Amino acid sequence: MKVLEFENVSKRFCNQQGILQVLDHVSFSVQEGEIVAIVGPSGAGKSTILNLISKLITPSEGKVIVNGNIGYMFQRDCLFEWKNIYQNVLLGLEIQKNKTQENKSRVERMLKEYGLWEFKDAYPNQLSGGMRQRVALIRTLAVHPDILLLDEPFAALDYQTKLKVSEDIYKIIQKENKTTIIVTHDVSEAISLADKIIILSSRPAQVKGIFPIVIDAPTPLKKRQHQEFQRYFESIWEVIQNE
Ligand SMILES: Nc1ncnc2c1ncn2[C@@H]1O[C@H](COP(=O)(O)OP(=O)(O)OP(=O)(O)O)[C@@H](O)[C@H]1O
Numbered sequence: 001m002k003v004l005e006f007e008n009v010s011k012r013f014c015n016q017q018g019i020l021q022v023l024d025h026v027s028f029s030v031q032e033g034e035i036v037a038i039v040g041p042s043g044a045g046k047s048t049i050l051n052l053i054s055k056l057i058t059p060s061e062g063k064v065i066v067n068g069n070i071g072y073m074f075q076r077d078c079l080f081e082w083k084n085i086y087q088n089v090l091l092g093l094e095i096q097k098n099k100t101q102e103n104k105s106r107v108e109r110m111l112k113e114y115g116l117w118e119f120k121d122a123y124p125n126q127l128s129g130g131m132r133q134r135v136a137l138i139r140t141l142a143v144h145p146d147i148l149l150l151d152e153p154f155a156a157l158d159y160q161t162k163l164k165v166s167e168d169i170y171k172i173i174q175k176e177n178k179t180t181i182i183v184t185h186d187v188s189e190a191i192s193l194a195d196k197i198i199i200l201s202s203r204p205a206q207v208k209g210i211f212p213i214v215i216d217a218p219t220p221l222k223k224r225q226h227q228e229f230q231r232y233f234e235s236i237w238e239v240i241q242n243e
């Protein structure tokens, strides 16, 4: 089932310099349960696409069709430093006035399962970058979204931590069985995580190519080691270079 569709979406912003065209007739769709990576250079319009999906902004032209609730993990983890981990992960539910026992139990289960339970009374500045990312993800999942939007979730991490946290986050997404749209400018990361990759040009972003990825391996690290990985990398790199 299709849960998301962009039909010829264009977006322009007005700023002091005049009109800035950010998206130029962007079309793609996402099926239920799919992990889709959006790859493009800095400033192309990737976060703008997520902002359109979450209805924070509206398109200038074209149509954005969304079936389901959205959970949005922003480009920065946006944890509140003056709240402890437990209060941080419950924040979304609090805003929705939906802190039922059932929802609280689900959040507690995720904290335990993802190695954060002993830190529930700690404050964000006492956690490593990777742990903060997991807290932000659990907070996003707490509100039971149908579609998960992750904006460069690993960008602030060093290389080793990034590989480790992407293993963790992939496991969590699989286990919670969420349709996921993940923004990155790292092609390898996209191939290791996604079922489908959408390549954007530089601004104004157009869709340069859409690649289904099928690598028969259970985790992002194992996919990186698979022989198919290099083949995907080469064909995607060719599209990126031919800008
Ligand atoms: N609300 C807004 N008003 C005006 N301009 C905006 C707005 N949001 C984004 N822009 C501009 O649109 C362009 C694309 O921004 P966007 O954040 O979508 O890029 P991005 O691909 O996510 O970049 P990055 O990889 O650096 O995060 C940028 O030039 C940005 O300054």
Ligand SMILES: [Mg+2]
Binding pocket: 046, 047, 048, 075, 151
């Ligand atoms: Mg961005």
